[in-house]
Amino acid sequence: MSIAAAYNIWANQYDTNKNRTRDLDKISTIETLTKYDFTRVLELGCGTGKNTSWLLEKADEIIGLDFSEEMLLKAKAKINDKRVIFKRADLTENWDVKNNYVDLITASLTLEHIKDLHHIFNQAHLKLKKNGLFFISELHSFKQYAGSKARYETENGTQELEVYVHHISEYLDAAKSNGFKLIEIEEWFDDAVKKELPRLISFVFKK
Template sequence: MPISPPDTPDDEIPVRTAYRAWAAIYDDNENRTRDLDAACLASAGLPLKGAKIVEFGAGTGKNTAYLARHAASVVAIDISPEMLAKARARRLGDHVTFLEHDISRDWPLAAGSADIVIGNLVLEHVRDLLPVMAQAARTLRPGGRLYLSELHPCRQLAGSQARFDQADGSTVRVEAYYHGVSDYLAAAEATGFSLLGLEEPIETGARVSAETPPRLLVLNLVKRV
C-alpha cells in the first residue's frame, strides 16, 4: 500500500511570496540542505567545461556562480525577482543570463539549445513534474544531460519542507508538493530520459537511521537520442 504524504499545512505561503521575503536572508541563514546541495553539484562530475547550461531554480545564484566558472554560457531561471536580484549582484559575467519565469510554463528557450539542464531544490514547489521535465527535454540537445537535486521524499514524509525563520521569530513554510522517487523516475521516462545514476546523500557526520533519512535525492539523467 503506498505511503501517503502528510496533509498540506494551512500556514504555507505561495512560492513567489515566500521567496520575496526569504531573498534578503537566504545566503546567510543556516541551511544544511542548501549547503549539501551545493557540495553535491560540485562533486557530480558533470561535463561543464564549454557547455551551454540552463539552470532552473537558480535563486540567489550560489550554484550559478560555480557553473559560470566552467560553462560557456548559463541561463539561470527563477520565479522570484528578488532572488534573481541577489544573483545578478554577483556580476558573474556576460555569458550568464538571468530569466524570471515560472518553470511549469513553456520555457522561452530554443529547442535543443542546451547541453546540460540543472535543477536544484525547486521541484518540491511544483505540483506536476511532467511539464517541467518535458520542457527540460525540449531544451536539451539529444544526448544532453539533466541533473536534479531535490529534498528527499522521505524527509517530506517526515514533515520537512522549505522553510525559514523571520525576524519576529515566526516560521514561514513555503508551498510544497510531495513527489516520491517513483514519481521522478516515471516523469523522466515519460519525457525521454534514461537514468544514469541515483544518489541519496546525507551530510557528513550525520548518523543514518529512521529518524535521519537521506537529505537529498540526486538524479543524473540523459536525453535519449
C-alpha cells in the same frame, strides 16, 4: 503567501542563514557534475545564483530562470558576467529558451515547489540537445514524508512554503515517459555513518 512572494522575502537571508539543505545541495551539485563536460547550461530556479558561480567555471553560457524578482536581484548583484543571463520566468509555463539548445539542465531544491513533474521533464526534453543531461538535486522523498519542507524564520515566526511531496517513483516515471534515461542516482546524508534519513536525493538523466 505565494511561493514567489515568500522567496522575495527569504532572498535577504537566503545566502546567510543556517541552512543544511542549501549547503549539502552545493556539495551534491559539485561532486556530481564535476565529472561531466558541459558548455551551455539552463538552471531552473537559479535563486541567488548559489550554484551559478561554480557552473560558470565549466560553462560558456548559462541561462538562469526563476520567478522571484528578489532572488534574481541577489544573483545579478553577485554574478556580473556576459556569459550569464538571469530571466524572470515561471517554470510551470512553457520556457522561453530555444529548443535543442543546452547540454545541461539543473534543478536544485526547486521541484519541491512544482506539482507537475511531467511538465518539467517535457520542457527539459525540448530544450536539451541530444545526449544532454538533466541534473536534479532535491529534498529527499523520505525527508518530505517526515515533514521537512522549505521554511525560514521571520520576526513573526516560521514561514513555511507551499511544497509538493514527490515520490522517487514520480521522478523516474516522469523522466521515462518524457524520453530520459537514468544515468545516476545518489542519496546525500548529513552524517558520514548514514544513520539519519538522507537529506537529499540527486539524479542525472540523459536525453
